[in-house]
Amino acid sequence: MSALEGLLVVDLGRALAPRYASMLLGDMGARVVRIEQGEPPPAGLWHPLLARFFDRGKESALLDLHTPQGRDTLLGLLARAHVLLHDLPQPEAQALGLTGAVLAQRFPHLIVCRMPPFPWGWPQAHAPADDGVVSAWTGIYGDQGGVGNPPAFVYLPLPSYGAALNGVIAVTSALLARLRSGRGQEVEVSLVDGSLALQTGTIVGGPKVRPPAGGRRSPQGINPIYRLYEGSDGEWFFLACGNTTFWNKLCIALERPEWTADPRLADAPWGLPQDAYEPLTTTLAHIFRQKPRAYWLDLLRRHDIPCAPALTREEFLQHPQVAHNHILTTVEDPLLGTTRQMGVPLFLSHTPGRVKGPAPLPGQHTLQLLEEARRPPDLLPPPGPTPSAPLEGIRVVDLAMYIAGAYCSSILADLGADVVKVEPPTGDPFRPNSGAFQGWNRGKRGIVVDLTRPQGREVLYRLVERADVVVQNYRPGVAERLGADEASLRRINPRLVYCAVTGYGPHGPFIDRPAFDPLLQAQSGAMTAQGHPPVFLRVAITDYAAAMLGAWGVLLALWHRARTGQGQRVDSCLLNAAFAIQAGEFFQAPGLPRPHHLDQLGTGPGYRLFPAKDGWLFIACWEHAHWDALCRTLGVGSVPLPQPHSPEAERLSVLLEERFREREVAHWLSALARAGVPCAPARLTRDLFGEKVLWETGRLVEHTSADLGTVHQVGLTFHFSQTPGRLWRSAPALGQHTREVLAELGYTPQETDALYRARAVA
Incomplete structure (x- = not known):
């Protein structure tokens, strides 16, 4: 049985985000009914045929919601449904009577996610x-280019992917809250929220917050020992020395032990001074150009140094761990024929998901659903008290470090869980990334426990006795060595939800290899698809996706436990997350073209970045009407939208650039908005702190950090009408709450002092 068996989800989405979210809910057992209105999906960054992937496993009803029969059928289905997903504009939702306030009166049990x-x-x-x-608006393109550089187009529809993953988290959280209250609610997860959720470690500011490392950035990486390099054969690989241990191993592997004693390099990797970047990068590039890529990968791996080749997507599909994880599946589609597509990217030990089948034919189930909509709805449970947050009362022990595991438990804290971050005496290796660390660890309390000491393990076991969830991202064998493995902790607490967030999964040929986000970016084809030579994506796509999948898995496991009393194991990994954050790009079907992008600015003259007199803006003409309005606004006459990469496309791009350079960004945004042309300023994430609407709606917040003082950062990225989450504290200082948590565990002041003297805690 899958986790969401018995739930009915109505999908009224038109674009990618709600369709992807409902697909994921369906993969986890929900019955998904898609309401077709006879409209093709919007274009933009995804091809209409991709709907055959994102609608897999669903039922389909063709309804005209502007007729009484169509509306009555939809309302009949909503009377029986648990969840409605949609992306309707507010005026249209109001005209159809589908706003949260109206639906809450008629269907108080319904969860509405817009x-x-x-x-x-x-x-x-x-x-x-x-x-x-x-x-462009949320800074993805600006940060991809970097401070002092032009913005750079990112071909992946990251806001939609982020919103879809955020959406299933929000929906499942609302379901958990409904188990206690008996009431549904409205939830909003916009594409803006999806983008912000993928940049919590970047959108951080404050008087003492260091700007991101690297200053004026290279397309190949952010740090001399965290970047792409080229071998003598022209093949590229990524070197990811993400902590001091790996830096020291690199010095030994390259026979440069003197680097470890060089005072200029003493704080490598993340504390390198700016004046050391260029000389170290130049030296390493020269070294790596002396031998082919295969030589360097073999040498680095023998020294346990994180590295990976920059592959194409086709090459990645042959990766042995891809086959082992069963993350690719074949689906026979009635319209497209044989397709290859992502399987279920998340593993739950007792309630695994499955791909149910292909997308339905449009309207295939209309008659059946018309009949079902006429039946009386099921009886609803009596209402109970509404929790203040979806995970109110849930306790999480966070043993994770770096990004993916740490951000996973931070999401749970945003949803109201009491999260205690347990660090070794040396702390999380990513603490030197002070601002980013805030974004990945907000909302937690922090304690220091030495799990190599028996007294330290006893502290952990007391935490686990009263916990609901444990999150860890240890390399294989470490959890067992520390007594923090699933079997040991489940003996203490059989109802535990145990979540492991790893690089490659719980088993298979690659599980012993260290993994960081750019290594999976490189292997999965994300870097080679972004440009040639390969380009490092500034958004840590696989880290964030793995974190969000892990958090969703925990919520699914808590949902199952609430109904059965049974805990289980959740596994999320960067490799599967690389598929989840590029799901549409990995879909293969006969006749499906691959999108092209125009250098670093866009896909063509109607969909690209343009320089204005004082900055940059992005134009998105995905309809011919948009293009015609753009041409009228710029005074270039009636010109057909050309094919990408054609001589006419190049000519028009130059012509439009000349026109845009004549006036300021603000002028063009105003003129284009009046003409109905989709557009936005292309700015850096640091510019978002000046957006008043982000502060007013809680999407940016201010906290006081024990380490950094005033910190400005991303707020909540899901918005509940009845059970708002909470972001009530900044990331903890090292050991900030050790005494407080020990007292809650029943340790007396004398016992606590003894633990400090024994160096079991700090």
């Missing part, structure tokens, strides 16, 4: 927008 590009009520909410517009 997923618009910009949040309802914002000035931008009434204008057309898509992933390109939101990526």
Whole structure:
């Protein structure tokens, strides 16, 4: 049995985010009914045929919601449904009577998740927008280029992927809250929220917060020992010395032990001074160009140094761990024929998901669903008290470090869980990334426990006795050595939800290899698809996706436990997350073209970045009407939209650039908005701190950190009408709450002092 068996989800989405979210809910057992309105899916960054992937396993009803019969059928289905997903503009939802307030009166049990590009009520909410517009507005394109450089187009629809993963987290959280209250609620997860959720470690500021390392950035990486390098054969690989241990191993492998004693390099990797970047990068590039890539990968791996080749997607599909994880599946589609597509990217030991089958034919189940909509709804449970947050009362022991595991438990804290971060005496190796560390560890309390000492393990076991969830991201064998493995902890607490967030999964040929986000970016084809030579993506796509999948898995396991009393294991990994955050790009079907992008600016003159007199803006003409309005606004006459990469496309790009350079960004944004052309400023994430609407809606917040003082950072990225989450504290200082937590565990002051003297805690 899958986790969400017995749930009915109605999918009214048109674009990628709600369709992907409902697909994931369906893979985990929910019955998903898709309401087709006879409209093709919008274009933008995804091809219409991809709907055959994102609608897999669903039922389909063709309804005209502007007729009484169509509306009555939808309302009949909603009376029986648990969840409604949609991305309707606010005026259309109001006209159809599908706003949260109206639905709450009629269907108090229903969870309504809306997923618009910009949040309802914002000035931008009434204008057309898509992933390109939101990526530019939220700083993805600006940060990809870097400070002092032009912005750079990112071909992945990251706001939609982020919103889809955020959406299933929000929906499952609302289901957990409904188990206690008997009431549904409205949840908003916009594409803006999806983008912010993928940048919590970047959008961090404050007087004492260091800017991201690297200053003026290279397309190949952010640090001399965390970047792409080319071998003598022209093949590229990524070197990822993400901590001091790996840096020292690199010095030994390259026979440069003197580097470890060089005072300029003493704080490598993350504390390197700016003046050391260029000389070290130049030296390493020269060294690596002396031998082919295969030589360096073999040498580095023998020294346990994280590295990976920059592969194409086709090459990645042959990866032995891909086959072992069963992350690829073949589905026979009635319209497209044989397709290859991502399987279920998350593993639950007792309630695994499955791909149910292909997408239905449009309207295939209309008659059946018309009949079902006429039946009386099931009886609802009596209402109970509403929790203040979805995970109120849930306790999480966080043994994770770095990004994916740490951010996984931070999401649970945002949802109201009491999360205690347990660090070794040396601390999380990513603490030197002070600002980013805040973004990945917000909302937690922090204690220091030495699990190599018996007294330290006893502290852990007391925590686990009263915990609901444990999250860890240890390399293989470490959890067993520390007594923190699933078997040991489940003997203490059989109802435990045990979540492991790893690089490659719980078993298979690659599980012993160290993994960081760019290594899976490189192997999965994300870097080679972004440019040639390969380009490092500034958004840590696999880290964030693995974190979000892990958090969703925990919620699914808690849902199952609430109904059965049974705990289980959840496994999320960076490799599977690489598929989840590029799901549409890995879909293969006869006749499905692969998108092209125009250098680093976009896919063509109608969908790209343009320089204005004082900055940059992004134009997204995914409809011919948009293109015609753009041409009228710029005064270039009636010109057909050319094919990408054609001579005419190049000519028009140059012509439009000349026109845009004549006036300021603000002028063009105003003129294009009046003409109905989707557009946005292309700025850096640091510019978001000046957006008043982000502060007013809680998407940016201010906290006081024990380490850094005032910290500005991303707030909540899901918004509940009845059970709002909470972001009530910044990331903890090392050991900040050790005495407080020990007292809660029943240790007396004398016993606590003894633990400090024994160096079991700090």
